[in-house]
Amino acid sequence: MIADEAARAWTAPDIDAIRAAAARLAGVATRTPLLESDLLNARAGRRVLVKAECLQRTGSFKFRGAWSRLSALDPAALARGVIAFSSGNHAQGVALAARLLGCPCVVVMPADAPKLKRDNTAALGAEVVLYDRAGGEDREAVAQKRIAAGGLTLVRPYDDPFVMAGQGTCGLEIAEQARAAGVAEADVLVCCGGGGLTSGVALALEAEAPGLRARPVEPEGFDDMARSLAAGRPESNRPGATSICDAIVTPCPGELTFPVIRRLCGPGIAVSDAAALAAMATAFLRLKLVLEPGGAVALAGALERLDGGSDAPVIVLASGGNVDPGMFARALAQGEG
Template structure:
């Protein structure tokens, strides 16, 4: 599948983002485990974004957007990873930041955002609109809103992960047959798809979501944006967007092969196996792509699959409970 020129983010935008991020973001390693490979009958190359600054891929897009815009102040809404990415990027660029976060966000994400110097405004995710709160703050203060995924600059920044994955795989002589990328609003998988398909024509890129929040998978199948049913629950707190983004979905509809869905139980097992075999702490939302590979949601037999581990910001108590529940 080729990269259409009419998309809101092109490969050149990802290259420009990579230039801005060079020496600022971490080029995270592409890990491999003989044990995990044996489990899937193929080869998994795992992009370790828990080792990125602020513990997730979100720093890439936040820094790219803010470094281009250079606004007097920024505001963002996030369950935690985009919050910390924006907070650090703003601090590095000397710009004040206000972050709107759900009051039930993991404590380490709330504390981490405050520790980076941002002002945190909390809200009830089930009764209030974070978008409305963020837009009101921007209108009142003159701050620029840095959206978590529906922004071409953010998407291009996230695409640097896919660019690195392609380059790192090539350096070790591996040809990726497919890539699995977690999805909430769809910014990471959109950026990665732009980069990977340009570098590796013919690669199949899939988004992965938790059960109950499979809006991308259903939207891709229907060809139009669909919302999640109210009342769904998942411990993948980073992946609870209600519907695909307005900017991201046209990209993903054109470039993705499809969407895969995993249960919380499958995600928990992926977290345990990542800890056991990679010695890596992965948060629930960051482990869905690995869960899809390990649970057979994609044919991995004899194939080489790129897998994004997108973040590692999980509260210690939850992580300990997941490890203790090993089957």
């Protein structure tokens, strides 16, 4: 474990912390639209409202949490710089937030992360340090060396109250936009890795739209959150599983995020790679949105009716769109199925 004394005293954010994050994000983050397609609704047999968070700065919701965290650091910490490890979306969010604040930034990424994510992180001004995930290299040891040497602040991808509060601002927007769309009661399917987005959104909905209930959606083989919810205690993924959903293949639920998700969320949903690709094709055809596999699993869950399948409206959070052209072409070739 990385030495991080502050983290031990951390607790999940409350709604005031999420509202404060929203104030810091105002005019900095994009207010993404809640979209609906007549032909998609017809295909799904119910209203499917899509929060298009792929349109967020850096192409995923991660910028919200990164900005929330960095904008709450004191000037001395900002001057020393920040470090993150990430397969790509958190990396880009932290890199952009750091650049906007004039703060040095190091990102430790697996060498097999999608090329677009590596290139973008570097283009946003971060120093990218690659490590060999398959070869068993320890990213925490890599990061720890840099932290010890330079006094960098670690920006955790989800187990951080500021990050969770930042992701929660997406939930505040959903609450308001769903109300405007006439939807007071619905499940909100959320693409889920470590649970930062899911827990943040759940906390925002609890306060602002109690008729909306968040539910985590994960790739098959990485459904640790779903199994943890079912078991009532944290469970890890079995080693050896693979998925094209690189953004959300985390090993186990977060320490801060899981208790929130357990208290507030409905049952988890697991989605196959083929269903994620089909949802990408649907988003292309019906919504004119580019989704990456991990950003499409919530839509896939809704389209496959894996949420239980009533005809009531459902809201899905399309969390990111950073996908290499080759993978996108694969989704187009496969089609809606």
